[in-house]
Structures are given as structure tokens and as C-alpha cells.
Amino acid sequence: MTRAELFSQIQKKSSFLCVGLDADLAKIPAHLKSEPDPIFSFCREIIEETADYAVAYKPNIAFFEALGPTGWETLQKVNEIIPREIFTIADAKRGDIGNTSKLYAKAFFEQMDFDSVTVAPYMGADSVTPFLEFEDKWVILLALTSNAGSMDFQLIKDENGKPLYQSVLEKSQKWGSPENLMYVVGATRGELIAEVRKLVPDHFFLVPGVGAQGGSLADVAKYGMNSSCGLMVNSSRGIIYASDGKDFAKAARQEAKKLQEEMKSLLEKYL
Template sequence: MNKAELFEQIKRKSSFLCVGLDTDLSKIPSDLLKLEDPVFEFNKQIIDATAEYAVAYKPNIAFYEALGPKGWESLQKTLDYIPKDIFTIADAKRGDIGNTSGLYAKAFFESMDFDSVTVAPYMGVDSVQPFLEFQDKWVILLALTSNAGSSDFQLIESKSGKPLFHEVLEKSQLWGNTDNMMYVVGATRGELIAEVRKLVPDHFFLVPGVGAQGGSLEEVAQYGMNDTCGLLVNSSRGIIYASQKMDFASAAKREAEKLQLEMASLLEQYCR
């Protein structure tokens, strides 16, 4: 999916919602555990309930890897079930060099056919470049995350006096462009989102941290939105675990619709 197609879907749905499919067997309704593939059945019902509001789905690969071969089967079935006009993100946070990085790219872009994959930039250009060689596929580079330990490295000043995340943003623009590279930018500190937007005015951001982590959707839009929206705001727990009973799908639908309505208002306000 290219940038124009993604923005067209955002406009059509008046939404920039990404639903995180972080499906945990210990949190889904116990009645589903009797089924042959409870993870896929849960995901299927979540997708059915939220597809009219979501422009992206983001399975966190760890939740599937932890289940061994069966988890990979559930992931592929989930990916195949997602409507083809909805953007898909493999939240894998891969980052290795040379042929290993190339094989990770082949796994997610060819074998599984995701639209994008999250990539860690710490090992530099040769860990990222192999992912950028696939047509109409995206690297989503970790830039400024919302976790508690993000300041351990991301905010440390380099020799030039800039925080490390500035260096990542500036250097990585030599590797990719606005049609094949996005950035992970956490939602929990609005003023830092503004800094990132100043450095990369035209790139899309994948924004975690709204909802359960306390980030403000209003602040994200205020500081991060550009004239093509430029945002995919992820909600995982707040949607998929809105209820842990068998009404989980209808509860997820209500939460997704609530976010979509707020997003529609923000698009009208900030995306001109």
C-alpha cells in the first residue's frame, strides 16, 4: 500500500485508528479456549467489529511467536482475514545486519505479505536498507518510544549536542523517504512529538501510548498531524480488552467507534 492509498482510506473513514492485535490467551474469554484456534477466532471477531473504523491493524509478533508453530499459523490466518484495503503492520522490531536483515524482510514482506514492519535502527543503515528494497512496503523505524526506559538512550545528547532520537531522524532520512519510511513516535509527551514533526514534516508516524499508557489523542493531533494526516494512532488493550467476557467484540466496536468519532473531529480541525 502506498502513501496516497493510505491517506485515501483515512479520508474515507475519517479515521487514523490502528488496532493492535496483541492477543493473549490468558486475557481472552475462556469459552474461546475450547476452539481449535482461539487466537484466530478472537482476532476474527475483533476485525469484524472494528474494520469500519480502523485504517490499520498491528499484530505484535511476540504474542504469536510465544505460541510456537501454532502461533505463526494463527498470525497468518489473521493476516489473510484482514481486508486488503487496510494497512497491516508486523510489530516485530527487527534489527540485524546483512543477509539476516534481508531474510527478516523477506519473511514479513514476501512469505507473509505485511505492508510494513517495525525496525530498530541501532545497528545502522545496513540493518535497515534490506527492508527498503521492497516496492510499496514500509519500514517503521523506532525513533521516540513511550516506554519508561526510553530515556536511557533516546534522550542522551550526542557529541553535536542533539538528543539521540534527533540523530536517528536526521540520519535515517538519507536511507528512506516519505513513501517507504515511517517513525514510531510515542504519545506520552506532546512537546517531543512537536520536535519530531519539525525534523520530519512529511513522514507518517505510528503512535503508541494513547489510552492505557496515558497519551492524549488531542495532543498527538495538535503536535503531530500534517496535511496528509501523517498519523496512525494505535490502541491495543483499550479496544481488544474493553470486555473480557463473550461480548468482547461489541465492546471493542464501541471503543473503536468512540475513537473514530474523536479522530474525525481532529482531522477536520488540524488536517487542512
């Protein structure tokens, strides 16, 4: 998917919502567990009910690969039923030496046909650039994450007082462009989103941490939105586990709609 196609969908739906498919077998509604493929059934109903409001879906690969070979088959089936106009993210957080990264890229881009994959930058250029060699595919690079442990390394300052995450942003812009490189920027670091935007004014951000983790959607838009929106805000638990009953998909739709309505107002305010 191209940047223009993604922005067109944002405009059409008045939404920059990404729905995270953190499909935990222990948390899905009990009535689904008698299904031949419970995780697929769960994801299918979530997608069917939220596709009107979502511009992206982000399967968390760990929840699928933990199930072994059948989990990979389920992941493939889930990706295939996502409408083609909706952006897909393999939340795999890969990143290894060059030849290994190239095979990870082939797995997610060629075999499974995801639009993007999350990548860790710690090993540097040769671990990231193989993912950037695929036309109309995207790297979503971890930059400033929303977990508590992010402060262990990402905010460490060098001798010039520059935090590590800023070095990641500055260096990685030389590897890709706003047409194939996005950044993970956590919503719970609201006070820093403006600083990130100054360093990468044109790139899209994938923003976790809104909803269950307490991040402010209004702050994310205020400090992070650019002229082409430049944001995909992810909500996982707050949408997909809105109910644990037979109405789980309808409840997910209601939560997605609430976020979309707020996003519509923010788009009208800032674009």
C-alpha cells in the same frame, strides 16, 4: 500499499486508528479457549467488529511466536482475513546485519505479505536498508518510544546537545523517503512530538501510548498532524480487552468508534 492509498482510506473513514492485536492467551475471554484456535477466533471477531473504524491492524508478533509453530500459522491466518484496503503492520522490531535483515524482510513482506514491519535502528543503515528494497512496503523505524526505558538511550545528548533520537531521524531520512519510511513516536512524549515533526515534516508516524498508557490523542493531532494526516494512532488493550465476556467484540467496536469519532473531529480541525 502506497502512501496515497493509505491517505485515501484515512479520508474515507475519517479515522487514523490502528488497532493493535496483542492477543494474549491469558487475557482473551474464557469462552474462546475451547475453540480449535482461540487466538485466531479472538482476532477474527475483533477485526470483524472494528474494520469500519480502523485504517491499520498491528499484530504484535511476540504474542504469536510465543505459541511456537502453531502461532506462526495463526499469524498468517489473521493477516489473511484483514481486508486488503487496510494497512497491516508486523510489529516485530527486527534489525540485524544486512543479510539477516534481508531474510527478515522476505519473511514478512513476501511470505506473509504484510504492508510494513517495525525495525530497530540501533545497528545502523545496513540493518535497515534491506527492508526498504521492497516495492510498496514500509519500514516503521523506532524513533522516540513511549516506554519508561526509552530515556536510557533515546534522550542521551551528544557533545552538541543533540538527543540520540534526533540523530536517528536525521540520518535515517537518507535511507528512505516519506513513501516507504515511517517512524514510531510515542504519545506519552507529547511535548516532543512537535520537535519530531519539525525534523520529519512529511513522514507518517505510528503513535503508540494513547489509551491505556495515558497519551493524549488531542495533543498527538495538534503537534503531529501534517497535510496528509501523517498519523496512525495505535490502541491495543483499550480496544481489544474492553470486555472479557462474550460481548468482547461488541465492546471493542464501541471503543474503536469512540476513538474514530474523536479522530474525525481532529481531522476536520487540522486538515
